[in-house]
Amino acid sequence: MGERVVLLDLYASMFGMRARVALAEKGVEYEYREEDLPNKSQLLLEMNPVHKKIPVLIHNGKPVCESLIIVEYIDEVWKEKSPLLPSDPYERAQARFWADYIDKKVPDAGRRIWYTKGEEREAGKELIEILKQLESQLGDNPFFGGERFGFVDVALIPFSCWFHTYETCGDFSIEEQCPKLISWVKRCMERESVSKSLADPNKVYDYVLALKKRLGVD
Amino acid sequence: MGERVVLLDLYASMFGMRARVALAEKGVEYEYREEDLPNKSQLLLEMNPVHKKIPVLIHNGKPVCESLIIVEYIDEVWKEKSPLLPSDPYERAQARFWADYIDKKVPDAGRRIWYTKGEEREAGKELIEILKQLESQLGDNPFFGGERFGFVDVALIPFSCWFHTYETCGDFSIEEQCPKLISWVKRCMERESVSKSLADPNKVYDYVLALKKRLGVD
Numbered sequence: 279m280g281e282r283v284v285l286l287d288l289y290a291s292m293f294g295m296r297a298r299v300a301l302a303e304k305g306v307e308y309e310y311r312e313e314d315l316p317n318k319s320q321l322l323l324e325m326n327p328v329h330k331k332i333p334v335l336i337h338n339g340k341p342v343c344e345s346l347i348i349v350e351y352i353d354e355v356w357k358e359k360s361p362l363l364p365s366d367p368y369e370r371a372q373a374r375f376w377a378d379y380i381d382k383k384v385p386d387a388g389r390r391i392w393y394t395k396g397e398e399r400e401a402g403k404e405l406i407e408i409l410k411q412l413e414s415q416l417g418d419n420p421f422f423g424g425e426r427f428g429f430v431d432v433a434l435i436p437f438s439c440w441f442h443t444y445e446t447c448g449d450f451s452i453e454e455q456c457p458k459l460i461s462w463v464k465r466c467m468e469r470e471s472v473s474k475s476l477a478d479p480n481k482v483y484d485y486v487l488a489l490k491k492r493l494g495v496d
Numbered sequence: 497m498g499e500r501v502v503l504l505d506l507y508a509s510m511f512g513m514r515a516r517v518a519l520a521e522k523g524v525e526y527e528y529r530e531e532d533l534p535n536k537s538q539l540l541l542e543m544n545p546v547h548k549k550i551p552v553l554i555h556n557g558k559p560v561c562e563s564l565i566i567v568e569y570i571d572e573v574w575k576e577k578s579p580l581l582p583s584d585p586y587e588r589a590q591a592r593f594w595a596d597y598i599d600k601k602v603p604d605a606g607r608r609i610w611y612t613k614g615e616e617r618e619a620g621k622e623l624i625e626i627l628k629q630l631e632s633q634l635g636d637n638p639f640f641g642g643e644r645f646g647f648v649d650v651a652l653i654p655f656s657c658w659f660h661t662y663e664t665c666g667d668f669s670i671e672e673q674c675p676k677l678i679s680w681v682k683r684c685m686e687r688e689s690v691s692k693s694l695a696d697p698n699k700v701y702d703y704v705l706a707l708k709k710r711l712g713v714d
Contacts, residue, residue, distance in 0.1 A: 328597060328629065342589045344596055354585035367572035371560045378562055379546060411546065 283308035284336040286322050288315060290477050290485040292385070293345035294333040295436030300349045302471035303427070304356040316492075346377055349432055362429045376415060376422065377433040383408045384437055392447040392486050393495055402448030406455050413459040420465055427469060435472055438463040442479035443486050501526035502554040504540050506533060508695050508703040510603070511563035512551040513654030518567045520689035521645070522574040534710075564595055567650050580647045594633060594640065595651040601626045602655055610665040610704050611713055620666030624673050631677040638683055645687060653690055656681040660697035661704050 285301070285308050287294035301308055313322055313332050325334045325341035335342045335351065342351045353362040363370050387408055390401035412434065416422055422430035441452050441463075453460040466472045490496040503519070503526050505512035519526055531540055531550050543552045543559035553560045553569065560569045571580040581588050605626055608619035630652065634640055640648035659670050659681075671678045684690045708714040 337586075340586060342586070342593075344593055347589050347592045347596065350592070351585055351589040354588065367569055368555075368558060368560070370572065371565050371569040374565045374568070375561055378565065 281306070282336075282338050284311060285309070286311050286313055286319070286325065286332050286334040286336070288313050288332050290482045291332060292436035292440060295439070295475055295477065296345045296432055297333045297335055297348045297352070298475035299432050299435065299471055300352040300362065302475050303360040303362065303432070303469075304352060305359055306352070306356055346381065346433060349429065353429070360427075362423075362432060364423070364428065373423070373429045376412070376430045380412070380430070380433050380437075384434070388437065388440060388444055391444045392490065393493075395495065398448045399450075402444065402450045405444060405448070406450065406452070409452060409456045409459055413456045413462075416458060416462055421462070427466065431466060435463070435466045436476060438466070439476045439479045439482055443483045446483060447486075499524070500554075500556050502529060503527070504529050504531055504537070504543065504550050504552040504554070506531050506550050508700045509550060510654035510658060513657070513693055513695065514563045514650050515551045515553055515566045515570070516693035517650050517653065517689055518570040518580065520693050521578040521580065521650070522570060523577055524570070524574055564599065564651060567647065571647070578645075580641075580650060582641070582646065591641070591647040594630070594648045598630070598648070598651050598655075602652070606655065606658060606662055609662045610708065611711075613713065616666045617668075620662065620668045623662060623666070624668065624670070627670060627674045627677055631674045631680075634676060634680055639680070645684065649684060653681070653684045654694060656684070657694045657697045657700055661701045664701060665704075 283301070283306055285294070285297055287297065287310060289312060298310075311319075311321075313319060315332075318330060322332065322334060323330055325336055326332075326343045329343060331343070333343075333345055333348060335348045337351075337355070342348050349362065363373055384405070387401055387405040391398050391405065394401065419425070421427045422434065444450075445452060467476075487496070501519070501524055503512070503515055505515065505528060507530060516528075529537075529539075531537060533550075536548060540550065540552060541548055543554055544550075544561045547561060549561070551561075551563055551566060553566045555569075555573070560566050567580065581591055602623070605619055605623040609616050609623065612619065637643070639645045640652065663669060685694075705714070
């Protein structure tokens, strides 16, 4: 088809990882371009003039921004392989609801753990409450998509490589409090689409330490 | 089909109005139930246990929450009449991007105009910048959906009945600074689906005055 797919991304970004996992699930080849956020590329500024944020998926020269919108776009364009959203409208709405819940809750609670001084424990407790809510939604299913790895799995799994950072900065154990969720993480990591797309948790932690220093919160 | 559709809503809610406009576009009959937010109904708490917020669309007993997800659900279920999202994946992604932009920017800037003391003018300027960005996206098209009233139109038009409140509290004129956007509002108001679904701007203002009193910010 002569497709040209470029992903403007940042190694440690959970939002970028969503796009990487979705592209890997679909078997789409693409060019990965690492951005340096303090020195954003001209291409990034041109392709996402509104938010100026990664990730941006550039498909045949045209940009798609915002990670969940990118994942849904990927699912619609390469629809034959590994459908991510269910076909039933009600199930689709439910999947979108939980992906939206993740977006509204997890990044903010996560950031408050490493970005603040003195608020780490409070933010850690909040994150655990959010993860418990998600764990209860998972129930006894292997994936949020039921028997199949799906949209909500793509939305949440990238945060798992930040768990080590959250736990270290907030001094708590996610596995102790959400054992089923950690089993789900391990199950997802058995997929090459996930294990090859996610950042190394130790590198995420190093990235956060460097970021704290840059932002003056260490 | 023996459909049973119930909308848990609040008269002045721009989020609720999105669902009302979408249902009206599709010609879906439904039962409207006004919620009293300080005394939420048992049904609301049961149907949206996670966020406990309106609007909730209950379709044959099953709840759908979060306004844009509701609009997309309505578009997928009643797909024959007045399609709201385009069929092309790239155009769909663009429509989702702008609806998401509205969600991320407009309610917050709007609330800061009436909810704060001393910050009204600053928030007003910010809202104007956001509306100008949207106006430039509209360009010379009659609707955000191009020739057709679509998803982004549904997402944004409910805020227009709050413009009077924003202008009065923030002491500025949207029409002066965004004349094309106001022409778009008038064009949308020619549709019965919009004019019958939107709240009366004076009633919105009265609602906000009462809310300010209740919240102790008057």
